Amino acid sequence: MNHPSSFPRKRESSFFFSLRGLERKLDSRFRGNDGVRLFLAIAFLLLLPSPALADALIDNANGYTLDEDGDLVRFTGILFDPDTGRITRLLDRNDDPPDDLDFRHDARGATVIPGLIDAHGHVMGLGQAALTLDLSDTDSLAEAQARLAQYAAENPSPRWIVGRGWNHERWGLGRFPTAADLDSIVADRPVWLERVDGHAGVANSLAMREAGVTAATQAPSGGRIERTGREPSGLFVDAAQALIANAIPSLQPLTLEEAFAETQQILLSHGITAVADMGTSESDWQVIRRAGDADRLNIRVISYANSLETLLAVAGTGPTPWLYNGRLRMVGIKIYADGALGSRGASLAAPYADAPDQRGLPLIDDVGLRNLLSRAALDRFQPAIHAIGDAANAQALGAIEELAARYDDDRRWRIEHAQVVAPADLPRFGRNGIIASMQPVHQTSDRLMAEARLGPDRLLGAYAWNSMLRNGGRLAFGSDFPVESPNPFAGLAAAISRQDAAGQPPGGWQPHERVTMSEAFAGFTTGAAYAGFAEQNIGRLAVGLYADFVIIDRDIFDNATPEAVRATRAVETWVGGRRSWVRGAENAPDPNAPIGPRIVPETTGPDDEEVTGR
Numbered sequence: 001m002n003h004p005s006s007f008p009r010k011r012e013s014s015f016f017f018s019l020r021g022l023e024r025k026l027d028s029r030f031r032g033n034d035g036v037r038l039f040l041a042i043a044f045l046l047l048l049p050s051p052a053l054a055d056a057l058i059d060n061a062n063g064y065t066l067d068e069d070g071d072l073v074r075f076t077g078i079l080f081d082p083d084t085g086r087i088t089r090l091l092d093r094n095d096d097p098p099d100d101l102d103f104r105h106d107a108r109g110a111t112v113i114p115g116l117i118d119a120h121g122h123v124m125g126l127g128q129a130a131l132t133l134d135l136s137d138t139d140s141l142a143e144a145q146a147r148l149a150q151y152a153a154e155n156p157s158p159r160w161i162v163g164r165g166w167n168h169e170r171w172g173l174g175r176f177p178t179a180a181d182l183d184s185i186v187a188d189r190p191v192w193l194e195r196v197d198g199h200a201g202v203a204n205s206l207a208m209r210e211a212g213v214t215a216a217t218q219a220p221s222g223g224r225i226e227r228t229g230r231e232p233s234g235l236f237v238d239a240a241q242a243l244i245a246n247a248i249p250s251l252q253p254l255t256l257e258e259a260f261a262e263t264q265q266i267l268l269s270h271g272i273t274a275v276a277d278m279g280t281s282e283s284d285w286q287v288i289r290r291a292g293d294a295d296r297l298n299i300r301v302i303s304y305a306n307s308l309e310t311l312l313a314v315a316g317t318g319p320t321p322w323l324y325n326g327r328l329r330m331v332g333i334k335i336y337a338d339g340a341l342g343s344r345g346a347s348l349a350a351p352y353a354d355a356p357d358q359r360g361l362p363l364i365d366d367v368g369l370r371n372l373l374s375r376a377a378l379d380r381f382q383p384a385i386h387a388i389g390d391a392a393n394a395q396a397l398g399a400i401e402e403l404a405a406r407y408d409d410d411r412r413w414r415i416e417h418a419q420v421v422a423p424a425d426l427p428r429f430g431r432n433g434i435i436a437s438m439q440p441v442h443q444t445s446d447r448l449m450a451e452a453r454l455g456p457d458r459l460l461g462a463y464a465w466n467s468m469l470r471n472g473g474r475l476a477f478g479s480d481f482p483v484e485s486p487n488p489f490a491g492l493a494a495a496i497s498r499q500d501a502a503g504q505p506p507g508g509w510q511p512h513e514r515v516t517m518s519e520a521f522a523g524f525t526t527g528a529a530y531a532g533f534a535e536q537n538i539g540r541l542a543v544g545l546y547a548d549f550v551i552i553d554r555d556i557f558d559n560a561t562p563e564a565v566r567a568t569r570a571v572e573t574w575v576g577g578r579r580s581w582v583r584g585a586e587n588a589p590d591p592n593a594p595i596g597p598r599i600v601p602e603t604t605g606p607d608d609e610e611v612t613g614r
């Protein structure tokens with residue numbers, strides 16, 4: 001543990017420095033007029049914000065954090081600077097807390113852990129999903145149809161009905177849904193419903209008509225239009241989804257702001273204090289900036305642009321600085337190498353076991369991928385490549401290996417999902433310092449589907465977290481919300497058990513790929529922070545890092561079962577020393593207003609610089 005005395009008390013010295021400076025200035029202007037000097041000095045001092053003289057303390061905690069070496073360490077108190085939101089000291093049982101405190105918060109023996117970090121989510125998608133028709137818990141087509149009818153009746157004003165979350169595998173439908181399935185419920189308004197993985201969508205007939213899709217329409221490359229005879233069936237896969245999605249009127253700024261506020265509340269309620277946003281659009285960036293400007297940015301967002309155009313427009317010549325006290329930064333770009341397994345868009349080296357004429361949809365060719373990667377790497381942008389199938393992973397690895405030879409400094413190449421990897425390719429992650437950004441809950445959701453799509457022989461390198469670690473790879477864990485719930489405790493439980501919420505399958509699926517609780521926890525904290533170049537700010541509780549922490553309702557490290565870990569609930573979520581969410585206070589008058597003392601200064605901190613012109 002660090003010695004508090006080695007941490008400089010910057011505020012005090014800068015306070016005295018400004019006094020001396022003031023004296024010098026007054027000296028030169030009012031030489032010889034002591035009365036005026038004194039008067040001005042007092043008047044000036046009264047205008048200064050009163051300097052904070054002491055730290056804030058979270059006391060009486062059953063605290064756990066990982067240290068720099070990845071070992072679990074205990075603490076009982078967190079002392080932090082309320083001005084910067086950074087930790088000045090961690091206390092353990094034998095330490096006496098200082099007497100002069102700005103405030104003290106008694107954790108009453110509750111377990112306190114670092115704020116959890118989701119290494120792969122879709123920030124605006126989560127809030128929008130919360131505001132649109134949610135079909136994610138429907139168990140049959142009939143149930144989804146009933147939900148659609150109800151939503152249409154309850155929401156008469158939006159002309160388009162947009163929903164998401166269906167899963168025909170879960171419905172046991174044996175086929176994809178079609179326009180006819182929707183027309184029988186809603187025919188007078190366009191309807192567009194995205195599949196749970198976002199890699200397919202179903203439109204009703206009116207939506208196709210308004211989008212100008214006919215029997216003559218060809219699928220764009222990287223996409224597929226399902227047909228009944230010659231006619232489009234209503235189902236659009238991967239890039240073909242844009243044929244319909246582009247016809248949907250875009251959301252108004254107010255709706256976008258509501259969606260982002262919703263996202264923040266949902267994440268904080270799960271104990272998540274930071275997220276890597278995988279595919280930030282220019283409009284998303286502006287929504288988050290507006291929240292930051294209005295001091296309503298309560299989570300930290302590590303942003304990956306959705307396109308080269310966005311990256312260049314927002315960040316320009318290199319990653320942006322950290323903005324708003326370490327709450328926002330665009331660091332890189334999201335790149336798609338393929339689609340998803342569920343919709344058979346994942347690019348496989350051999351045909352799908354359950355569709356022998358299909359091998360998936362590569363979304364970019366080798367030359368295109370290399371060009372995009374080089375363009376990003378040239379300006380030190382961090383690429384995050386979505387690769388699900390074994391062919392897509394091999395393609396991404398090959399491209400990265402070439403670049404890694406040219407840029408051998410600290411680049412932290414990321415592969416998102418890394419879901420199906422040929423076992424022989426696993427060591428290639430470790431060799432090149434590639435981060436495998438994986439989502440434990442995908443494994444439990446996909447298990448039966450993955451067995452069907454891949455057959456028994458290709459499961460060895462599938463969702464292979466433990467093998468990834470043993471081969472020297474670095475793990476970052478996330479949820480891919482809103483594809484899955486952002487609840488990180490469900491992710492931790494899946495990571496240590498390879499079992500779903502119902503405890504299936506007994507003993508765990510491919511149980512040798514389980515990881516330990518510390519390894520799983522690292523995936524959602526230090527690993528996720530490292531993956532976003534943010535380990536100097538977040539991921540651990542230590543001197544100099546932000547006081548981002550969660551008070552939870554049980555001890556997840558004291559021999560907790562996977563069921564207990566899964567049932568864990570956040571009680572309070574603190575970001576930068578500010579209590580940003582409290583369980584039970586969800587219905588407070590303004591759910592976006594920070595709860596508790598407002599202790600983050602309005603002005604940006606010393607580590608902040610504004611991006612000119614944005």
Ligand SMILES: [Zn+2]
Nearest residue numbers: 120121278480
């Ligand atoms: Zn995603």
